[in-house]
Amino acid sequence: MKHNIVTAISAIALVLCGFAFWETGYVEIILGLIVIFYLASTTYGSFQIRANYFVKSIHKGNKKSVAFTFDDGPDPEITPRILAVLKEKGVKATFFVIGKKAEKYPDLLRQIDEEGHIVANHSYSHNHLIGFFSKKRLNQDLTHCNEAIIAALGKSPVFFRPPFGVTNPRYANVLKGLKMQSIGWSLRSFDTRAKNKYQLIEKVISNLKRRDIVLLHDNRAVTADALEDLIEHCFNKNIEIQPLSIIINKEPYETV
Numbered sequence: 001m002k003h004n005i006v007t008a009i010s011a012i013a014l015v016l017c018g019f020a021f022w023e024t025g026y027v028e029i030i031l032g033l034i035v036i037f038y039l040a041s042t043t044y045g046s047f048q049i050r051a052n053y054f055v056k057s058i059h060k061g062n063k064k065s066v067a068f069t070f071d072d073g074p075d076p077e078i079t080p081r082i083l084a085v086l087k088e089k090g091v092k093a094t095f096f097v098i099g100k101k102a103e104k105y106p107d108l109l110r111q112i113d114e115e116g117h118i119v120a121n122h123s124y125s126h127n128h129l130i131g132f133f134s135k136k137r138l139n140q141d142l143t144h145c146n147e148a149i150i151a152a153l154g155k156s157p158v159f160f161r162p163p164f165g166v167t168n169p170r171y172a173n174v175l176k177g178l179k180m181q182s183i184g185w186s187l188r189s190f191d192t193r194a195k196n197k198y199q200l201i202e203k204v205i206s207n208l209k210r211r212d213i214v215l216l217h218d219n220r221a222v223t224a225d226a227l228e229d230l231i232e233h234c235f236n237k238n239i240e241i242q243p244l245s246i247i248i249n250k251e252p253y254e255t256v
Helices: 001-022 027-047 080-090 097-105 106-112 137-152 170-178 197-205 221-236 246-247
Strands: 067-073 094-097 119-120 211-219
Touching: 001 221, 001 246, 067 080, 067 170, 067 246, 080 106, 080 119, 094 106, 097 106, 097 119, 097 137, 106 137, 119 137, 137 170, 197 221, 197 246, 211 221
Parallel strands: 067 094, 067 211, 094 119
Antiparallel strands: none
């Protein structure tokens, strides 16, 4: 991954520049700049999932269609509203669920599945400090979410979206061990910040392109309010909305 490349280049640069500038009086400045570059690159890579710095995530589809994805559910009030719109419009989506919510609302999880949508892993805890979890604790968290999904559906998810889009080397190791695929996005709706549905609609339709993976949330009323208009915009532009598994050519579940 890019992290390994940057680490190797930085280490080589430290050694070479250390020798080259040892007697110039600039060695501390030069080495300091290299360290700053390394730390800045690592920080950027941690918070920008689309950089694929630590983990190779999928951010766009391979087909000339788009996929709608919803994070942070299931929510007892908003998720049913979203499901109703999707059903009315004949659209299939992907729901990246939080494990502790999946345990609390298994019937909602089954409804999502029975209506033809994909259920995926968005961690069990969605802890704000999950980026600092040890490898063991991270593995337990993701596994716990998988277990909650399996208990409700009898299916083990392959797709995973890191909470807050934050990644690190531990994610890479855990996902490899669990044989899961990290999923990012190419269009972030910012529905968590939208003050009304019109602001959200404008944000999405002004940036939507074919092959986009759209990031939405099924715990926001504004998202449910705007969804029908977003779908109609795609229909009017002859942009097909397909399940995530189809536009990235990957199966969403593995055999239990």
